[in-house]
Amino acid sequence: xxxxxxxxxxxxxxxxxxxxxxxxxxxxxxxxxxxxxxxxxxxxxxxxxxxxxxxxxxxxxxxxxxxxxxxxxxxxxxxxxxxxxxxxxxxxxxxxxxxxxxxxxxxxxxxxxxxxxxxxxxxxxxxxxxxxxxxxxxxxxxxxxxxxxxxxxxxxxxxxxxxxxxxxxxxxxxxxxxxxxxxxxxxxxxxxxxx
Numbered sequence: 001x002x003x004x005x006x007x008x009x010x011x012x013x014x015x016x017x018x019x020x021x022x023x024x025x026x027x028x029x030x031x032x033x034x035x036x037x038x039x040x041x042x043x044x045x046x047x048x049x050x051x052x053x054x055x056x057x058x059x060x061x062x063x064x065x066x067x068x069x070x071x072x073x074x075x076x077x078x079x080x081x082x083x084x085x086x087x088x089x090x091x092x093x094x095x096x097x098x099x100x101x102x103x104x105x106x107x108x109x110x111x112x113x114x115x116x117x118x119x120x121x122x123x124x125x126x127x128x129x130x131x132x133x134x135x136x137x138x139x140x141x142x143x144x145x146x147x148x149x150x151x152x153x154x155x156x157x158x159x160x161x162x163x164x165x166x167x168x169x170x171x172x173x174x175x176x177x178x179x180x181x182x183x184x185x186x187x188x189x190x191x192x193x194x195x
């Protein structure tokens with residue numbers, strides 16, 4: 001029985017390496033980085049990643065460089081309300097390529113569309129794309145994607161009377177106090193809007 005390859009996992013390691021070093025490592029370094037027993041395993045991996053458009057050779061064929069799909073990030077197929085929270089459900093995703101400026105931690109970054117008007121006074125509008133870094137360690141004042149009482153929303157995390165709450169930025173909406181649980185999924189690190 002053939003062992004399945006771990007190309008997705010290896011691609012994530014190469015993305016992390018690129019984010020730190022702004023280059024793709026040599027084949028020898030790739031073998032060491034990914035725990036391959038030989039350089040030839042790195043050659044095969046890079047060939048497969050090139051076939052998929054994640055990497056490519058330079059014009060003079062002396063190095064690997066990121067291909068068009070290398071910087072792709074998952075874009076969630078559902079919207080997150082910036083109004084009244086909705087029931088959390090599992091959704092699929094598709095890739096979206098980002099400007100390197102917004103992505104500091106490639107494996108921890110995702111994009112999710114905003115739905116609703118509860119954050120308009122903070123300049124976050126219906127249809128914007130929120131660039132979110134996964135983290136449960138938010139502090140008061142951070143704009144977060146949170147699961148509050150099993151419903152997802154984007155709000156400002158605040159402390160009121162010693163408890164965390166979620167603050168909308170539209171006077172029409174009240175402060176959200178969790179009735180049960182409040183879990184921060186990620187912190188807003190950027191916003192994308194097409195005019």
